[in-house]
Amino acid sequence: VHLQESGPGLVKPSETLSLTCTVSGGSVINPNWWGWVRQFPGAGLEYIGETFHDRSSNYNPSLHGRVTVSIDRPYNRFSLRLDSMTAADTAMYFCVRGATQAPAHRILGAFDIWGQGVMVAVSS
């Protein structure tokens, strides 16, 4: 399974960031959670949110309701929407797959496949 992010590298303050992650070699309706993690320049990783094919979702409460992660089944991809962007949102954004153990038990906290990442800067 391979993940590939796509989206703008530059967003203006107060605008909405929209990123897409295309899944190849697998299906978004497999029993995995699909999500997003970001890494700030020179700093640690931050969980953004995730979704499952039944439309269940979990989000980082520190993002104060600005985030939506959704699955686009026909195109075998999933997306991130982050509203009201500020300079503090400048980071490398990675799409990820939640790991599972057979038959379909989620391994909490484990993301076994990562996209290569897309750098997003917020600037006017």
Add this chain to the structure above:
Amino acid sequence: QSVLTQPPSASGPPGQRVTISCSGGRSNIGDNPVSWYQVLPGTAPKLVIYNNDQRPSGIPDRLSGSKSGTSASLAIGGLQSEDEADYHCASWDGSLNGVVFGGGTKLTVL
């Protein structure tokens, strides 16, 4: 400020064993398994430990994980130059209903 606490740096000469710690609380490490990620410069994070002490396929047994109470550790034995990277711990947090990460530890092979 990260929810999980890691030392900012660790180091050791080739061949030595190094341990990196990760401290949390009851709602995360205390009640849930810990994962570890290796981040090499310019690359995406790579899962190296899950469920506290399990290694994904392809990860050498020089890397091992453990957990006790609200703390976890990653040990790397027989240090090699290729081990030089940032290492991040992670765990599910039942109070936040999401994954929390440590701030990362930069491992230097002297």
